[in-house]
Amino acid sequence: MQRSLTIALDMMGGDYGPRSSIPAAVEAVHLHNSLTLILCGNETLIEEQLSRLDALQHPRLKIKHCTQIVTNADEPAYALRNKKDASMRVALDLVKSGEAQACVSSGNTGALFAIAHYVLKMLPGIKRPALISTVPTQTKRPVYLLDLGANVHCDAHTLYQFGIMGTVVAREAQDIEYPKVSLLNIGSEDIKGHEGIKAAAKLMSSCNTINYTGYSEGSDIFSGKADVIVCEGFVGNVALKTCEGIAKLIMHKMTKALKKHLLYRGLALLLMPVIKKIYKKVNPDQYNGASLVGLRGIVVKSHGNASASAFLAAINEAVKEVQRQLPEKIQAAFAENEPTPDTSAENS
Amino acid sequence: MQRSLTIALDMMGGDYGPRSSIPAAVEAVHLHNSLTLILCGNETLIEEQLSRLDALQHPRLKIKHCTQIVTNADEPAYALRNKKDASMRVALDLVKSGEAQACVSSGNTGALFAIAHYVLKMLPGIKRPALISTVPTQTKRPVYLLDLGANVHCDAHTLYQFGIMGTVVAREAQDIEYPKVSLLNIGSEDIKGHEGIKAAAKLMSSCNTINYTGYSEGSDIFSGKADVIVCEGFVGNVALKTCEGIAKLIMHKMTKALKKHLLYRGLALLLMPVIKKIYKKVNPDQYNGASLVGLRGIVVKSHGNASASAFLAAINEAVKEVQRQLPEKIQAAFAENEPTPDTSAENS
Structure with a gap:
């Protein structure tokens, strides 16, 4: 420094x-x-x-x-x-x-x-500040998720602005020239999202700063296919806290399963550090700060x-x-x- | 039968x-x-x-x-x-x-x-049909989550009706007389949800069929504190698919960590069945059907x-x-x- x-x-x-x-x-x-x-x-x-x-x-x-x-x-x-x-x-x-x-x-x-x-x-x-934080992915780079709860609902223009802010944060922090930006949506085979998201997608597509790469589903968040994922605060907050909850559940089930058999009980002692390390990684809300941008x-x-x-x-x-x-x-x-x-x- | x-x-x-x-x-x-x-x-x-x-x-x-x-x-x-x-x-x-x-x-x-x-x-x-499915919890009973994507947005009265439908489904399937019903919301210490959710909470509280027990956050879904969790389709779909994504990520990280060390590689063989079983359980979208009610x-x-x-x-x-x-x-x-x-x- x-x-x-x-x-x-x-x-x-x-x-x-x-x-x-x-x-x-x-x-x-x-x-x-x-x-x-x-x-x-x-x-x-x-x-x-x-x-x-x-x-x-x-x-x-x-x-x-x-x-x-x-x-x-x-x-x-x-x-x-x-x-x-x-x-x-x-x-x-x-x-x-x-x-x-x-x-x-x-x-x-x-x-x-x-x-x-x-x-x-x-x-x-x-227009509006956003709460942004990283979530781990299957690649070496995390994905930036915003908004995480600063704004319950967001119009298309606000989501578009979040796309610009997310781009700058990811670019500066991860040293990526053109971070891939995605909008969180529900499955393309389902009812394909609401009008606000479609309008935000249009705005992002025509913006030079944003490298817009299309929609992501909840299951894509952790795949690493995007560097920045934009959603309204209600959805982002639920997604982040769902991660926290499911990580806790998996820890709980894993510990229980391992302790059930004497054989596994010994293994559990050896494995707990590995499992705990992963738990920390998938529980970003707990271990990183979120920034108001x-x-x-x-x-x-x-x-x-x-x-x-x-x-x-x-x-x-x-x-x-x-x-x-x-x-x-x-x-x-x-x-x-x-x-x-x-x-x-x-x-x- | x-x-x-x-x-x-x-x-x-x-x-x-x-x-x-x-x-x-x-x-x-x-x-x-x-x-x-x-x-x-x-x-x-x-x-x-x-x-x-x-x-x-x-x-x-x-x-x-x-x-x-x-x-x-x-x-x-x-x-x-x-x-x-x-x-x-x-x-x-x-x-x-x-x-x-x-x-x-x-x-x-x-x-x-x-x-x-x-x-x-x-x-x-x-008013509207809902897509409902179960999600595993830390207790023996699963929790019923609806709507999972049949309706992108829902007004208060629709959420309230989902509360009644969820109650009937959980009661009949799990043999619980008064299933605990909760509304999915963002943290009470955050901006406390939108007007639609507050209005739905009021309607649920005054309904004899629904045993309304308050808000849940994303992290509470898997705790078992509720038997039924109600949300609009966009949010439910993202939450369910986020589960799918994070379970995949944990599997990926765990397999990678286990394979890294020779010692763990042997353990991995022993543990994979346990891990896979848990993966199946926390990946409900894949392994159970969802019902349109x-x-x-x-x-x-x-x-x-x-x-x-x-x-x-x-x-x-x-x-x-x-x-x-x-x-x-x-x-x-x-x-x-x-x-x-x-x-x-x-x-x-």
């Missing part, structure tokens, strides 16, 4: 708060020697965890005391209006003011989405019951996005394709 | 046609000694396969020659209008006329749906690239549905809940 960079962390989110976010922060400054972290949250709790790890005096770990916490029970609109000194809000404000180049949180997704949208605003010409700033969301290693993975993702200058690259792609002067009226 | 029964089979559907449907039919009449099958399709091809299995003279295998085939490339409307002597259409006509009590096909889903809807019509008071007749859809054993499973499912008198039970449940005189105007 060359340039020095600063990331604001919401220390109070997720099921474990500072107990998982502090070990991750300490590890992150060890890994990246020009990284400074601003730890937003309750000063007492943060100091307690820091001193446990002998990191209270670390010069690149700075505490920003906040008096409020956004809980999982908070409605997004309520959190936005009433929690202006919450760790999540303060971390986003630091990105807005330029004191930090990115924000990482494992807190309430709906609130994070609403506050980030309000504080950071959209990049010019972009389309905003004038970098926001990475870690899973709500993220461990320290998952929170660290989210910090690492934020570091990479800063280095890749992701918002600037997205903005440049939109300037080429949709040279709208400004749509800030839409972004309020 | 007590009562004699007759089922019409579309022999020409799927990727293998009579090559998989004939062995399944022969096996089915061996299994069920009061079952008669009407084999709809090309007489020459059917006879060829039957004679291979020495079953040409079987008294309970009757051939109904058809001159047309619905292909996977056929648009549903085209097949409906122009393929009146196709094996699929003839099999459904036999159900309509009462000569058969159920129909099984592995052909073009969209066409099967459109022709079944047109030929058989809806049961009184039901809400119609005045029983229609079971087998997977397009179904093997003989999968087609046999679909025939077995049809036999059970006839024995359970599923359409009559669904009709009775609707008569209790929605005593609409008739909505045949809607069903055209």
Whole structure:
């Protein structure tokens, strides 16, 4: 890592708060020697965890005391209006003011989405932000799936814009010149999707930035035939969480089957590391962060019951996005394709 | 099996046609000694396969020659209008006329749906038919998932009706008095679903037939916390096919990991049967049939690239549905809940 960079962390989110976010922060400054972290949250709790790890005096770990916490029970609109000194809000404000180049949180997704949208605003010409993450495939490269739940329903133009954003993210992260973009649809032998998807396919086909390669079905997600798969948030969220569920089920059935026979019980001990490694890989929601793209700033969301290693993975993702200058690259792609002067009226 | 029964089979559907449907039919009449099958399709091809299995003279295998085939490339409307002597259409006509009590096909889903809807019509008071199938869970009982793609989008009232149909199917098949019904939604900590789902939840809560237990996320599908999960067809189709895809991915990764080390290579041989069994279980689309419910007749859809054993499973499912008198039970449940005189105007 060359340039020095600063990331604001919401220390109070997720099921474990500072107990998982502090070990991750300490590890992150060890890994990246020009990284400074601003730890937003309750000063007492943060100091307690820091001193446990002998990191209270670390010069690149700075505490920003906040008096409020956004809980999982908070409605997004309520959190936005009433929690202006919450760790999540303060971390986003630091990105807005330029004191930090990115924000990482494992807190309430709906609130994070609403506050980030309000504080950071959209990049010019972009209608809606999207939550994007990778899913493993049978090839060496993962596939980028968006939207994962930031927008329940999406019109054709929004899906098309997600195609551009997904292209930029995959291109920058995976170093692919023309990432293959696909729209998630139901089987071509079934009723062939709704009008919105057909219209999005048309828009994508006629866009120079997007290497549109047709529809994918749910079963194609993991085949590696596409680098980016676009769908509306409801569908993407269900698909991602279905992966999580089925991976858990397979683990459960496999463990049970292996333990059933004495012969297999011995094998199970040998095989468990292999099975667990695969489980981690197919359970991306848990182990990678998801990024909110389309905003004038970098926001990475870690899973709500993220461990320290998952929170660290989210910090690492934020570091990479800063280095890749992701918002600037997205903005440049939109300037080429949709040279709208400004749509800030839409972004309020 | 007590009562004699007759089922019409579309022999020409799927990727293998009579090559998989004939062995399944022969096996089915061996299994069920009061079952008669009407084999709809090309007489020459059917006879060829039957004679291979020495079953040409079987008294309970009757051939109904058809001159047309619905292909996977056929648009549903085209097949409906122009393929009146196709094996699929003839099999459904036999159900309509009462000569058969159920129909099984592995052909073009969209066409099967459109022709079944047109030929058989809806049961009184039901707005839309749904495609329903089971998905395995961590408990001994599977969960019934509907709709799996018969209806891309569904309004609240349709989702509510699916709740009633799912209840009847699970009650009759699993012998549960009050199956737990859930609506598939995106995480409660996210933006909490759309208005249609909230309205459906309200309708389900106030219905005596439905034991409504709240929302499920994608990750909950396999936990067994619900017996029936309701969603619109687009989402259900993606969820089911995602299962298929991730199961394939896990198989792929596991096989690769096991083959990597000499030690594991030996274990792999021992474990493959266990892994394959689990794969079959978590890949329900492939191994069970899906049923089209809400119609005045029983229609079971087998997977397009179904093997003989999968087609046999679909025939077995049809036999059970006839024995359970599923359409009559669904009709009775609707008569209790929605005593609409008739909505045949809607069903055209």
